[in-house]
Every structure is written in structure tokens, then in C-alpha cells.
Amino acid sequence: RKEVEQDPGPFNVPEGATVAFNCTYSNSASQSFFWYRQDCRKEPKLLMSVYSSGNEDGRFTAQLNRASQYISLLIRDSKLSDSATYLCVVAAASAGKSTFGDGTTLTVKP
Amino acid sequence: DAGVTQSPTHLIKTRGQHVTLRCSPISGHKSVSWYQQVLGQGPQFIFQYYEKEERGRGNFPDRFSARQFPNYSSELNVNALLLGDSALYLCASSLVPATDYGYTFGSGTRLTVV
Numbered sequence: 001r002k003e004v005e006q007d008p009g010p011f012n013v014p015e016g017a018t019v020a021f022n023c024t025y026s027n028s029a030s031q032s033f034f035w036y037r038q039d040c041r042k043e044p045k046l047l048m049s050v051y052s053s054g055n056e057d058g059r060f061t062a063q064l065n066r067a068s069q070y071i072s073l074l075i076r077d078s079k080l081s082d083s084a085t086y087l088c089v090v091a092a093a094s095a096g097k098s099t100f101g102d103g104t105t106l107t108v109k110p
Numbered sequence: 111d112a113g114v115t116q117s118p119t120h121l122i123k124t125r126g127q128h129v130t131l132r133c134s135p136i137s138g139h140k141s142v143s144w145y146q147q148v149l150g151q152g153p154q155f156i157f158q159y160y161e162k163e164e165r166g167r168g169n170f171p172d173r174f175s176a177r178q179f180p181n182y183s184s185e186l187n188v189n190a191l192l193l194g195d196s197a198l199y200l201c202a203s204s205l206v207p208a209t210d211y212g213y214t215f216g217s218g219t220r221l222t223v224v
Contacts, residue, residue: 096165096167
């Protein structure tokens with residue numbers, strides 16, 4: 001079983017749609033959680049951190065459920081420019097590393 | 111300020127050769143992590159260095175090694191290259207081991223082994 005699991009998709013949605021991505025992780029000692037965005041053949045870029053209280057950045061909302069070891073990302077009012085692969089990341093200081101999921105691919109269509 | 115700089119951007123090597131990839135972190139960042147990304151998968155953790163010491167190592171064979179220099183730049187070395195080592199190698203820079211703040215990635219080195 002992978003340490004971080006994501007639904008690979010692809011998710012194909014029309015502009016303006018709301019879409020949600022889920023991620024589960026297996027290491028209960030994980031301390032920090034993030035969503036990254038990766039465009040085709042580019043490097044990943046930090047989208048947002050994820051906190052237990054939930055956090056929002058414009059059209060993006062991230063949630064963390066430590067008890068269920070589950071992370072989510074909600075995108076409202078999807079734009080064409082949101083088309084990318086979204087990577088869930090879980091970090092554990094004890095392991096000295098951040099672990100990436102394999103990503104969920106989103107395509108927003110006109 | 112310069113971002114994370116990686117060199118070279120592209121590289122073609124033959125099986126059995128060795129390769130050295132280089133990374134300069136953002137000025138002031140003391141931690142560098144290396145990741146390997148093959149097509150269709152997320153980045154896989156190789157090494158993390160902080161203050162010139164190895165802080166974490168992923169499940170990669172001993173053919174992979176790395177070091178961090180006093181100026182916090184880093185090198186990733188891969189010996190006895192295999193076809194399966196063909197991938198995008200990403201360097202991630204952070205102030206401290208990135209358990210709280212996330213990473214800034216370089217644009218990567220695309221290695222092709224033939």
C-alpha cells in the first residue's frame with residue numbers, strides 16, 4: 001500500500017464547476033500536509049498548506065481529518081487555467097521527508 | 111532573488127555511466143531535498159540534507175548518493191546508470207527541513223539513459 005494515495009482521475013469538468021479531490025495517508029505520525037500543483041512537464045508548485053481547522057485561499061479550500069487520515073481539496077468555479085495535476089503531500093519530521101501522492105489530473109473544459 | 115537553480119536541464123547518458131546533478135537553493139535556504147519523478151507518478155523522495163548533514167534517505171539503491179556543500183548547494187550522484195533511472199530529477203529548497211513550510215522546486219534535470 002502506498003503511503004499517500006490519490007484518485008488519479010482524470011477529472012474532466014466544465015468551466016464553473018466545483019470539483020473535489022481526496023487523499024489518504026498511512027503514517028499517523030505525519031505532521032504537515034500540503035497540496036501542490038504541477039503543470040505538464042513542469043516542476044510542482046506549492047498551492048496551499050492544509051490545517052486541521054480547514055483553510056481557504058480564494059476558490060480553493062483544503063481540509064484535513066487526522067482521525068481518518070484524510071485530506072481534501074475543493075476547487076470552486078473552475079477556470080481553464082486550473083487544468084493541471086494536483087499532488088497531495090504529507091510530511092513527517094521523524095522520517096526526514098515529505099511524501100507525494102501520484103497526483104490527480106484535472107482538465108477544465110470550455 | 112534567484113529561485114532554485116538546477117543544472118543541467120537535460121542530459122543523455124549511456125547505461126553504466128555515472129551522472130552528477132547540481133542544485134543551488136534559494137538564498138538563505140539551508141535544506142535541500144532530491145526527488146525522482148517518472149512519467150505518470152508523483153515525485154519519489156531520494157535524500158534530504160540540512161546544514162550539510164543527511165536528514166533522510168528514501169528507498170533508492172546505494173548507486174544514488176548526494177552531498178551538501180558549505181554554501182548549501184547540493185549534488186546528486188548516480189553510478190552505474192540503468193535504463194530505469196530515466197526520469198525528471200527535482201531539487202527542492204526550504205529554510206529548514208520542510209515539515210511545516212513546504213518546498214520550492216527547481217525546474218529539474220531531465221535524465222535520459224539509453
